[in-house]
Amino acid sequence: MTSYPLRDPCEVMQLERLGALHQFRLSFMRSLIRRLMHEQWEIEPSTFQLDDSGYGTVIYRVKATNHVFSFVLFSNYLSDEDRNDRVIASQWDLTMALCIGDLDAQQVEQLRGNVPKQEAGRVDANTIVLSRANRSSRNFEYVVNELAAGRQPCSDILKDVGYLYRTTAVYGSGKFGMADWGKIRSEYPDFARPFAAEMFTCYMLRHFSVEQAEHLAKVRSPKTAVSMNTDVRRYIGIGNATGLGMAPYLIRHPQLISQWITVRETAIARVLSEGQVTAEHLQTLGILANKARQHYLETTVPDESQTQRNHTLVDELAAMQRWLEQHTQITGWDKLTAHAKQHWHIETQELIHSLLMELYPDLVDELEDSMCAEECPDTTPQMPLGDLKQLIEARYAWALDVDFEEPDALYLFWYRSEEKMEPRIGERFSEEGADREMPLLTIARSVRQCYDLLCKDLQQHPNDDVVHFLMREPEMKGIIARVQTMGQECYGDIQANLADRETLPIQLLRCKLSFFGVSKFDPKSKFWVRNTMFQGAPLLTQIGEPFFDDWIFPLAPE
Structure with missing residues (x-):
């Protein structure tokens, strides 16, 4: 990628902004949608066996x-009593899998x-994605009753819940014996972009x-039933419930997340550096x-703080238009x-970046194949200790600024629940389990501990390299490799x-x-959020038709 002036990491990597x-x-x-539409994938049902209650097996050939x-x-x-969106559920309305190749009868039975x-x-390893979903109660x-009666669903009702099913997990990348990411990326280029197969699974569920x-x-009602019209059908998306299980991903894959952010920031920088402002663009x-603005006006959620943020976006987008x-x-x-940046909320600032990228597909779209990263954290044992100290001071000043003597700085601890088999957050001074804390999610404190040991060590061994320090402090290998x-x-x-009392884990979820x-x-709490996927996206039946990549901010059909 050509070098462009990118924003400072101290601004971009703040949790509030992410x-x-x-x-x-x-x-x-x-x-994904651009690839499907431009390459004109052929997707047809090879098996469609549903009984009168809608139960059975369906296979689409892709x-x-x-x-x-x-x-x-x-x-x-x-x-209804067994319907549960939590990861601990054992039954679902729908379960599904994306597999490699055509399937014979034996494979289907398996x-x-x-x-x-x-x-x-x-x-x-013939399976790429495993997923499940529950109906929207x-x-x-x-919707079924309206179609049976010969009517289209009411838009005002669909505005509140714009989907018929909600996913509760979408597994890929080698889990449970499935094909791992290395195999997918090297052998199956159709899904060689991050989370492409998982997103395709949700699109097919829709x-x-x-x-x-x-x-x-x-x-x-065979005599009165009607099909859903195109506008309503496009407005139907897929619901998703996302909780703390997603949060550790951003910490465990820092090189990949850095690449994602770099690509996004490069796209923004290209627009700001090269994007010509014409009357047409305005x-x-x-x-x-x-x-x-209309999209956010139509977004109704019970959470008061999110409602206020949506109203702020609506007001400040109007202010942007007046300024222009x-x-x-x-x-x-x-x-x-x-x-x-000077006058409007941080969410409005980032929304404006999203809007500006829409104006210049020629500057932005070619970056979509740059989202992958080879993740290989490793130590550089020959680095002088003085250089490591300077590196920490330059890149981790934010961690050194934390006062870990303050109880609030250590208030939360992250752990994996044995019963729920998913990440959880506990309160250190009122709950048990801190001895099972996940150290991977305490980067700031680990950096601080390493830095303090390093400073003391330098006083006695000013000319040593990292390898000598690690011989004396082997438990620091992980954080040094990361730094x-x-x-x-x-x-x-x-x-x-992330151990601070005021941490909002939902901000990690929002980023990903x-x-x-x-x-x-x-938002349902500061720990989990519901959202909508593929609302407004083109339909399978529209593959091969003229494609307009304008489905961002879907609006309810009239």
């Missing part, structure tokens, strides 16, 4: 550009015996959810801003972003003490979900 990111052109859902895949769904009865069990089942039956609803409507930006009307002669977008590795990255660790490309954040 938690204010929005979907953008290079989000994984957007990249002929991508380079390989053939099979998307398999199993629909089973689930009582999947039928294991996919519905999810983590308790057994799959092999508010929407599914309503398609099936409408087909199943239409099937049930026709069963219930007009398009105004259209996008109006669409975004007064500055029609600007020659670059840097004046707009500088004004935003040395991330010291070579443009954007390093998230600059936050923005790269997925989700919309309509609906």
